[in-house]
Amino acid sequence: MLVKHYTDEPAKTVEEGAKETTIRWLIAEPEGAPNFYMRLLEIGQDGCTPHHAHEWEHEVFILEGEGKLVGDGKSHSLTAGDAVFVPGNEVHHFESSGRQTMKMLCLIPAKK
């Protein structure tokens, strides 16, 4: 068993279409995770993740802040305590709309 605080992992800048966004990899291959990986994203004021689609799904939990999930012609408000499921191949991005940084967990399946 392994316990770490999320701040023990470095916050790496997300490039390629993102704005004011960092990612910390909390549980993944190096920790021995066989099936799915846990990351923590922080989206600063007026920041966003890339608008894109990919084969794998996202399972997200909003920890702090407020924002939006924007898809193909759809938009959902997000607030702390929200759980989000984005199926594979759906176009999407997350954005922070509050003054506070939006913190969220974002889990993805392991590489096969």
Place this chain on the structure above:
Amino acid sequence: MLVKHYTDEPAKTVEEGAKETTIRWLIAEPEGAPNFYMRLLEIGQDGCTPHHAHEWEHEVFILEGEGKLVGDGKSHSLTAGDAVFVPGNEVHHFESSGRQTMKMLCLIPAKK
């Protein structure tokens, strides 16, 4: 895409060796999750989850409160912001040690 607040799902009492513990299933088979499931557990004052082992792993994130992860001769303090990996087949239980309810996300792989 699907967004829900965690309180939209009912808190079901965890039986079988647990104390003062409820579980809410946030993202699972009914939501179309193909690979892993997200649940939110609340462990009340002096409560705990069952002391057990099983084949599947846990990926946990502590949202609120304080507690302990107890394993086979080991114990780790837990606080908000901690990420926890419990590999498959390791004996473990979680307990709340503060006055506040300990809230945590607990993710497991999908049934094959």
